[in-house]
Amino acid sequence: MSFGSTAERTIDMANIATFEKGTSQLLMGNEAIARGALEAGIGFAAAYPGTPSSEIIGSLAEVAKDAGIYVEWSINEKVALEAAAAAAFAGVRSIVAMKQNGLSVALDYLMGLALTGTRAGIVLVTCDDPGALSSTEEEDSRIVAKWACLPLLEPGTFQEEKDMTRWAYDLSEELKSVVLIRGVTRTSHARGDVEVGERVPPLRQAKFEPSNPLEFTSLPAPFKHLAANQKIDKAREIFESSPFNWYQGPDKPDLLIVTCGSGWFYSLEAVTALELEKSVGILKLGTTWPLPEKLVREHLSLAEEVLVVEEIDPFLEGNLKELVGEDPSAVGPIKFYGKRSGHIPVAGEINPDIVTAALARILDIEHRPVQPQYSQKALALTSQFTHGRMVGFCAGCPHRATFWSIKNAIKLDGRNGFVSGDIGCYSMAVGPAGYWQIKTMQSMGSGTGMACGFGKLAEFGFTQPVIAVCGDSTFYHATIPAIISGIYNRANFTLLVLDNSATAMTGFQPHPGTGRSAMGEPAPTVDIPTLCRALGVRVEETDPFDLTGTTDKLLDLMRDDGGVRVMVVKRECALVRARREKPAYKMRIDVERCLGESCGCSRLCSRVFQCPALMWDAEKGVAAIDSVLCAGCGVCADICPSGAIIRETA
Amino acid sequence: MSPPEIKGNLQLRADVIDRGLCALCGACAGICPYLVAHRGRIVALDDCAVERGRCYAFCPRVATDLDAASNAVFGAPFDTAPIGRVAQVLMTRAARENVRSSAQYGGTVSAIVAFAIERGFIDSAVLTKSDASVLPAGVLVRDPDDVLSHARSNYVAAPTLAAFNREARREEVRRVGVVGTPCQALALAKMRASPLENRNNVEKLSLVVGLFCTWALDLDSFTRFLAEKTPLDRISKFDIPPPPANVFQAFSDSTSVSIPLDEVRRFIRPSCNVCLDMTAEFADVSVGAAEGVEGWNTLIVRSERGRELVDAARAAGVIETDALPDENLNHLKGASLGKRRRALANIRQTTGSDDDLLYLELCAETRSRLLAE
Numbered sequence A: 001m002s003f004g005s006t007a008e009r010t011i012d013m014a015n016i017a018t019f020e021k022g023t024s025q026l027l028m029g030n031e032a033i034a035r036g037a038l039e040a041g042i043g044f045a046a047a048y049p050g051t052p053s054s055e056i057i058g059s060l061a062e063v064a065k066d067a068g069i070y071v072e073w074s075i076n077e078k079v080a081l082e083a084a085a086a087a088a089f090a091g092v093r094s095i096v097a098m099k100q101n102g103l104s105v106a107l108d109y110l111m112g113l114a115l116t117g118t119r120a121g122i123v124l125v126t127c128d129d130p131g132a133l134s135s136t137e138e139e140d141s142r143i144v145a146k147w148a149c150l151p152l153l154e155p156g157t158f159q160e161e162k163d164m165t166r167w168a169y170d171l172s173e174e175l176k177s178v179v180l181i182r183g184v185t186r187t188s189h190a191r192g193d194v195e196v197g198e199r200v201p202p203l204r205q206a207k208f209e210p211s212n213p214l215e216f217t218s219l220p221a222p223f224k225h226l227a228a229n230q231k232i233d234k235a236r237e238i239f240e241s242s243p244f245n246w247y248q249g250p251d252k253p254d255l256l257i258v259t260c261g262s263g264w265f266y267s268l269e270a271v272t273a274l275e276l277e278k279s280v281g282i283l284k285l286g287t288t289w290p291l292p293e294k295l296v297r298e299h300l301s302l303a304e305e306v307l308v309v310e311e312i313d314p315f316l317e318g319n320l321k322e323l324v325g326e327d328p329s330a331v332g333p334i335k336f337y338g339k340r341s342g343h344i345p346v347a348g349e350i351n352p353d354i355v356t357a358a359l360a361r362i363l364d365i366e367h368r369p370v371q372p373q374y375s376q377k378a379l380a381l382t383s384q385f386t387h388g389r390m391v392g393f394c395a396g397c398p399h400r401a402t403f404w405s406i407k408n409a410i411k412l413d414g415r416n417g418f419v420s421g422d423i424g425c426y427s428m429a430v431g432p433a434g435y436w437q438i439k440t441m442q443s444m445g446s447g448t449g450m451a452c453g454f455g456k457l458a459e460f461g462f463t464q465p466v467i468a469v470c471g472d473s474t475f476y477h478a479t480i481p482a483i484i485s486g487i488y489n490r491a492n493f494t495l496l497v498l499d500n501s502a503t504a505m506t507g508f509q510p511h512p513g514t515g516r517s518a519m520g521e522p523a524p525t526v527d528i529p530t531l532c533r534a535l536g537v538r539v540e541e542t543d544p545f546d547l548t549g550t551t552d553k554l555l556d557l558m559r560d561d562g563g564v565r566v567m568v569v570k571r572e573c574a575l576v577r578a579r580r581e582k583p584a585y586k587m588r589i590d591v592e593r594c595l596g597e598s599c600g601c602s603r604l605c606s607r608v609f610q611c612p613a614l615m616w617d618a619e620k621g622v623a624a625i626d627s628v629l630c631a632g633c634g635v636c637a638d639i640c641p642s643g644a645i646i647r648e649t650a
Numbered sequence B: 001m002s003p004p005e006i007k008g009n010l011q012l013r014a015d016v017i018d019r020g021l022c023a024l025c026g027a028c029a030g031i032c033p034y035l036v037a038h039r040g041r042i043v044a045l046d047d048c049a050v051e052r053g054r055c056y057a058f059c060p061r062v063a064t065d066l067d068a069a070s071n072a073v074f075g076a077p078f079d080t081a082p083i084g085r086v087a088q089v090l091m092t093r094a095a096r097e098n099v100r101s102s103a104q105y106g107g108t109v110s111a112i113v114a115f116a117i118e119r120g121f122i123d124s125a126v127l128t129k130s131d132a133s134v135l136p137a138g139v140l141v142r143d144p145d146d147v148l149s150h151a152r153s154n155y156v157a158a159p160t161l162a163a164f165n166r167e168a169r170r171e172e173v174r175r176v177g178v179v180g181t182p183c184q185a186l187a188l189a190k191m192r193a194s195p196l197e198n199r200n201n202v203e204k205l206s207l208v209v210g211l212f213c214t215w216a217l218d219l220d221s222f223t224r225f226l227a228e229k230t231p232l233d234r235i236s237k238f239d240i241p242p243p244p245a246n247v248f249q250a251f252s253d254s255t256s257v258s259i260p261l262d263e264v265r266r267f268i269r270p271s272c273n274v275c276l277d278m279t280a281e282f283a284d285v286s287v288g289a290a291e292g293v294e295g296w297n298t299l300i301v302r303s304e305r306g307r308e309l310v311d312a313a314r315a316a317g318v319i320e321t322d323a324l325p326d327e328n329l330n331h332l333k334g335a336s337l338g339k340r341r342r343a344l345a346n347i348r349q350t351t352g353s354d355d356d357l358l359y360l361e362l363c364a365e366t367r368s369r370l371l372a373e
Ligand SMILES: Cc1cc2nc3c(=O)[nH]c(=O)nc-3n(C[C@H](O)[C@H](O)[C@H](O)COP(=O)(O)OP(=O)(O)OC[C@H]3O[C@@H](n4cnc5c(N)ncnc54)[C@H](O)[C@@H]3O)c2cc1C
Pocket: B102, B103, B104, B105, B106, B107, B108, B109, B110, B111, B127, B128, B129, B136, B150, B151, B152, B153, B154, B155, B156, B157, B158, B160, B179, B180, B181, B211, B212, B213, B214, B215, B216, B217, B287, B288, B289, B290, B297
């Protein structure tokens, strides 16, 4: 899953495989998880990149050789989980990481794995994205733990990220169950001090040897389902004494906060800010499914008012209420505050201000919240130093050129064609960056899946041409089955594979088209046009920087109502290229020729085309080029109606 | 009367394209990156922010000061006579038989255009070519021998002026002629009269040969209809023989199909129903059929420029001329008036008022004369 950018990894970072035992290291949350896995002696790591989870497997990939482990970018999250489970079945400890939407992709297999269980330890880390900072959704993955009968851990400190991961393997092997760890953007991407332990090399005795014919199947399902429930009961007992659950506060608090993960440090900050250390207690839970019942009941009985602080859904809140409901007399009457009561929002990211406001409201304390004008003032102050700019494609991005051609082709075709979109950098074409061309966007591969449906509506009077788009990484991830379905069912659509030779949005991870593996070794290439031709469909190839050629080919494909047609629009991501070579062109404006705002141009380049490197010099009334931003792709020279943008070979 | 208001691209789309009034003359296309002619439509690729645009100024279907347009071509106000300003009416044909047999009727247009290039009246001409799917487009011809390759009439409306806008930009093109329908002749007159900064090289426009035109057809719907009757890529000629035939003919190498004219009328562009001009009144010379006289044309000489060219062509023996029979002239005037009356009735029916004549901005005198007819 790839939407949103990831923190750039510094080149000369510390090598997480070679830290000395006992030293304190400044680690990103995701690196702490990776280090925990190394200390547990994992041998196998797999993932499909997805912000905010990508650095877990990414940092393992970088040290794979030093650590003697195997790391791969799998084609999608389901395959990653399957591959990691295979390793665990054969006795090799393994880790998989994914973002929340990735978990949905892996879910079909996860449900079967949950019943099957494991032999060696296997940990699945899901990184949720409250506020959908780099996602298309903000679902809460924790519900899966309850649904699939899997133990769930939620680290609240950087040290815990590592320690919990390390411990999760023992737990996994004791229970014979995959263990879930849930992080959020803030715990994944922030950095903190972590005292590292000893790294253990993986065992090298892999062997697949079922102890009975059905050991590595989910059958018989009712029996295995019962066993999964029993594992949860066992986990509950283990969790009663877990060091990841603790209470801080007075013996008899007026109000008890029950929290987990990032909710814990927001709560701590709020209690400290309001100086409520003497009257408010915090029960911080690291094992959130199943709940350690005795421990929780004990603390709930301390207070009559309870505030539950957690990110995204009222998962903990609901489980607490369920627990109280089982035996209300055990804890006495409790008034719950949280998401259901409206004290903590049910959508978006939470923060210390939100928790502070909730506490103040419940306890009726005078509290000066952040002024609503604050953000406006901050904006006014900072905007003098920055350019106003929309989220958009980088200078030199091939997607801008592609969507320019798509826009023009749809207009020229004149039958109200539209783009069924997908997940990747190009998703930004839902907005002005891509001229508002993408009209649907849900999940990986759904652009083509939707096209399979739109493309069958002719008998209901539907006449609009359907264009699906997907990126190269998305193509491999989830588009191939949809193409085959479309071919088989004679759906009528054109698929544009926007091949920029990178999983760009999540940080340029390699994929089956790049010829490179996660561990930096040469890898076989699965060529997209060849694959599509083998499926028996018409395939065109084009360079997006050839605007006329791309537009003409697309127009022709749109008019060719012959089932599924594919056009591979291929140009390397500008950022990937810029790391390797100098810009192809040096661009400049011939101010004599520039028509500016007048008839015949109306500032096409800076007003409509909108490359961030094209500027408008209002004083002189001519276009200008920001030479710092310009990637030298030269495309703007082809859109200028008066030849005023000059392309010089750099 | 104040000059008609010139607006921008968005308003052109609202006033003309969205109302189905576009004649597809091509005058607005190819002058900016926003408006292009594509497969029988003017397409707006993006929104332009210019408030007074050439697209609007040139359009023959927005407020038009006919007197100003006429002044720009003839140095005289609009002539409301049934076939417009006339210096001379003749019956003509190309002298050479191979020209006539490759042309629509008498080959007068092709003959005088080729002659005009040969003699340097112009150095190039914008004609209309048709591709294998009947799609017409403007084309610049510089070699007189190439003129005949783009002869004959395609009754599908063609955005020929987009080619003028595009080609006149070239430095080597200095004196260019255009062959076009009445709406195109009017648009070219409006280009000449435009008060906006001349970025269109309109000073290079040195000759306008107008074609008589009752209506033109919509590309998309008509070609789809026609393709069911005959393979489009074999068609070598269209014709509408004079009444009482009442048919539309498409000729292929060996065969021809005749389609009842009423069936074809369904594909007339709505814009033609509000057009007052049958004889290309803003051209230097106008050419049509000589009804009932096979292989000859009717030629109306209108401007001084036109007279010079026709005289020279006749003297050089490129065209043959004869007197147009009175009966033909009267019939032509009647037909021309008929088109004007029908258009005015359609306009008034559309707007529901005598004050709002859609795109006609007329001085009181012209207005009362036209409406009185
Ligand atoms: C749409 C249309 C409607 C017409 N309606 C009538 C009518 O009602 N009555 C009548 O008498 N004559 C009409 N004509 C004119 C007639 O068909 C002949 O073009 C004219 O008589 C000249 O004959 P010619 O033998 O000299 O032509 P040619 O020497 O064959 O030359 C014809 C010229 O017309 C140009 N041309 C072809 N198609 C188009 C087009 N779609 N738009 C602009 N230019 C084009 C060609 O490039 C060529 O230069 C019409 C023509 C058109 C294009």
